[in-house]
Amino acid sequence: MSKRKRLRLFGEILLYAVVILFLLLAIFPLFWMAVSSIKPPGLVFATPPVWSFTPTLENYAAALGSGGRGWGADMPRYFLNSTIVSVCVTISNLVIGSMAGYGMARYRLGRDALPLIFLFGRMLPAMVLVLPFFLIVKNLGIGETPLSLILSYTAINLPFCVWMSWSFFLDFPNEIEEAAQVDGCSKLQAVVRIIIPLASSGLISIGILVFVACWNEFLFASTIAGLSTRTLPVAASLFITDEAILWGPMTATCMLIMLVPALITIFLQKYIVSGISMGALKG
Incomplete structure (x- = not known):
């Protein structure tokens, strides 16, 4: 592979990496909100964040006025x-x-x-x-x-x-x-x-x-x-x-x-x- 092609390939990889990074940054707040909506109330803002939990619809029931x-x-x-x-x-x-x-x-x-x-x-x-x-x-x-x-x-x-x-x-x-x-x-x-x-x-x-x-x-x-x-x-x-x-x-x-x-x-x-x-x- 010539030097020019290597530089072009490197540029494309770098471009895709930057796009994916910004995409993840844009999607993360939505992901965090979706996960928080199914967490038990005591774990929503636990420090450090709790990723292993039993999903619950309790928050949706409260939102809909159960x-x-x-x-x-x-x-x-x-x-x-x-x-x-x-x-x-x-x-x-x-x-x-x-x-x-x-x-x-x-x-x-x-x-x-x-x-x-x-x-x-x-x-x-x-x-x-x-x-x-x-x-x-x-x-x-x-x-x-x-x-x-x-x-x-x-x-x-x-x-x-x-x-x-x-x-x-x-x-x-x-x-x-x-x-x-x-x-x-x-x-x-x-x-x-x-x-x-x-x-x-x-x-x-x-x-x-x-x-x-x-x-x-x-x-x-x-x-x-x-x-x-x-x-x-x-x-x-x-x-x-x-x-x-x-x-x-x-x-x-x-x-x-x-x-x-x-x-x-x-x-x-x-x-x-x-x-x-x-x-x-x-x-």
Whole structure:
């Protein structure tokens, strides 16, 4: 083997080693949380860590409020709140964002300046926005309803949805709609029957990202939402008490929260990959 090939092989091995190392570092917190969720309560933070133990579902029973006791007794209501908010925000963002993105792509509104403005809007830190949104929903009198989170999440995620939709619709030439109009379709029919189905992979990927972002959001849910509209991330924090942090039930709750996004990602990953690659040629 020549020296050049040896150096190339060494470089590839080093690259794979670095990738595997970072992958292990990224996965380890998830692994630790999964193991902690099935440990007996007294062994969760034993020093040194105990790896030989009998797995138990006691923490999951506490997280789900076994016997109607504890914070977990309200877990079905928290799950329903998270589902309602995430689904409504996803639908509203897809409808409004796709319409705005299509308009910017077809009519070149603002050229490249307007899409950048939407992108900058997405870059604002959530901590900067939480107080204005809190005052708005309070003055509107909707602070104790899921509508407060739906409106807040829609406004926060809409810039991202518009910008991504704009980049997707740039990939479709005007001739597609013109051909549909020659066949008798109106402008709206051409968009609904031709363009939207062609862009379905991209729109589904946007919907998945928006849904997961809303499902996992904590700051707004803990600040704006009332006691009756708590979502699952807030429910996990309820295991932090004045006396102690109940790590076992908390990690079990976090594993249950991750279940829905994990299933969505597993079954719809092809749409995420194809959707992200759709806007790679333009925009």
